[in-house]
Amino acid sequence: MTRYSRITGTGSFLPPRRVTNADLAAELGAKGVETSDEWIVERTGIRARHFAAPDVTSSDLGAEAARRALEAAGRGAGEIDLIIVATSTPDMVFPSAACILQNKLGIAGCAAFDVQAVCSGFVYALTVADSLIRTGGASKALVIGAEVFSRILDFTDRTTCVLFGDGAGAVVLEASETPGILASDLHADGKHVSILCVPGNVSGGKVLGDPLLKMDGQAVFKLAVGVLEDAARATLAKAGKTDADIDWLIPHQANIRIMQSTARKLKLPMDKLVVTVDQHGNTSAASIPLALDASVRSGKIRKGDTLMLEGVGGGFTWGAVLLDF
Numbered sequence: 249m250t251r252y253s254r255i256t257g258t259g260s261f262l263p264p265r266r267v268t269n270a271d272l273a274a275e276l277g278a279k280g281v282e283t284s285d286e287w288i289v290e291r292t293g294i295r296a297r298h299f300a301a302p303d304v305t306s307s308d309l310g311a312e313a314a315r316r317a318l319e320a321a322g323r324g325a326g327e328i329d330l331i332i333v334a335t336s337t338p339d340m341v342f343p344s345a346a347c348i349l350q351n352k353l354g355i356a357g358c359a360a361f362d363v364q365a366v367c368s369g370f371v372y373a374l375t376v377a378d379s380l381i382r383t384g385g386a387s388k389a390l391v392i393g394a395e396v397f398s399r400i401l402d403f404t405d406r407t408t409c410v411l412f413g414d415g416a417g418a419v420v421l422e423a424s425e426t427p428g429i430l431a432s433d434l435h436a437d438g439k440h441v442s443i444l445c446v447p448g449n450v451s452g453g454k455v456l457g458d459p460l461l462k463m464d465g466q467a468v469f470k471l472a473v474g475v476l477e478d479a480a481r482a483t484l485a486k487a488g489k490t491d492a493d494i495d496w497l498i499p500h501q502a503n504i505r506i507m508q509s510t511a512r513k514l515k516l517p518m519d520k521l522v523v524t525v526d527q528h529g530n531t532s533a534a535s536i537p538l539a540l541d542a543s544v545r546s547g548k549i550r551k552g553d554t555l556m557l558e559g560v561g562g563g564f565t566w567g568a569v570l571l572d573f
């Protein structure tokens with residue numbers, strides 16, 4: 249019998265502090281950095297984001313999202329045999345956020361590791377978990393995207409600091425006799441490192457280089473629009489499906505214009521596009537599972553729907569996962 253993997257529960261968690269564009273513009277304005285709600289909404293579609301308190305880490309947000317996903321799946325933490333956390337803002341250099349989160353869930357023994365693929369992290373992590381489940385290496389996985397991007401933002405750079413937020417999303421992925429995950433397609437091209445990066449590093453007890461996010465927004469925009477269409481088409485082809493089979497497109501929530509352009513290229517009506525960037529901003533690896541959970545809990549996404557998840561981000565990395573929910 250063929251072994252597949254299937255999502256059996258979703259969960260998410262946003263830190264309570266919600267910062268609207270007007271709030272952020274006022275905070276930045278006090279430091280001489282000019283921006284406005286109008287500019288941010290028009291160029292990005294973002295209206296608000298959440299920022300974590302200084303003592304809250306990615307594993308804190310991820311553990312809460314994981315608890316909610318476990319509850320939705322009707323599973324106890326002790327049944328989990330694999331934890332993968334997608335994050336670019338881990339609690340420590342090491343150990344992984346996944347190990348710290350495992351301990352916060354009160355469990356021990358199962359494999360736990362992080363995946364670092366920036367905003368493509370969740371589709372990478374989901375694909376790795378699917379592969380381990382299909383080959384018998386695990387049967388009940390927690391796959392989590394968790395980020396505190398506010399920690400790596402330069403609040404004197406208005407071209408980047410208005411775009412990102414903090415949060416976490418999680419799914420329980422279980423072995424199944426019927427397919428959930430239908431196909432996936434992952435890519436990277438390291439020659440684009442410099443268009444989106446946090447170039448600093450820790451060495452000899454000091455931070456070397458600049459530890460804040462740098463982005464060439466227009467270069468990222470152009471690359472993202474092209475690769476998202478390619479990844480979606482390659483994934484559909486692997487699954488023997490077409491555009492018309494997609495019930496919901498859940499792209500990485502970076503910029504509404506990139507997301508709408510991808511939907512148009514896939515000939516999908518805009519009402520099949522899941523949008524949470526307006527309320528969450530860009531939460532990097534957390535954005536797709538956050539959007540998924542919000543849509544499941546609002547009743548938009550239902551059991552049996554076919555979902556196209558798509559990530560794109562620093563690396564440059566990109567990829568897609570097609571699944572029956």
Ligand code: ACO
Nearest residue numbers: 283287291366367406407410465466468469502503561562
């Ligand atoms: N408020 C007000 N004005 C601003 C702001 C701001 N927050 N930011 C930039 N501006 C100004 C610029 O200074 C510029 O002014 P000028 O014309 O006087 O020089 C003007 O607005 C236009 O700036 P552009 O950079 O050309 O604006 P653009 O339309 O390209 O939008 C944006 C910028 C939103 C960043 C866009 O390029 C974009 O969304 N790119 C993709 C970003 C993205 O998706 N990143 C995430 C990738 S995922 C990951 O891995 C993290």
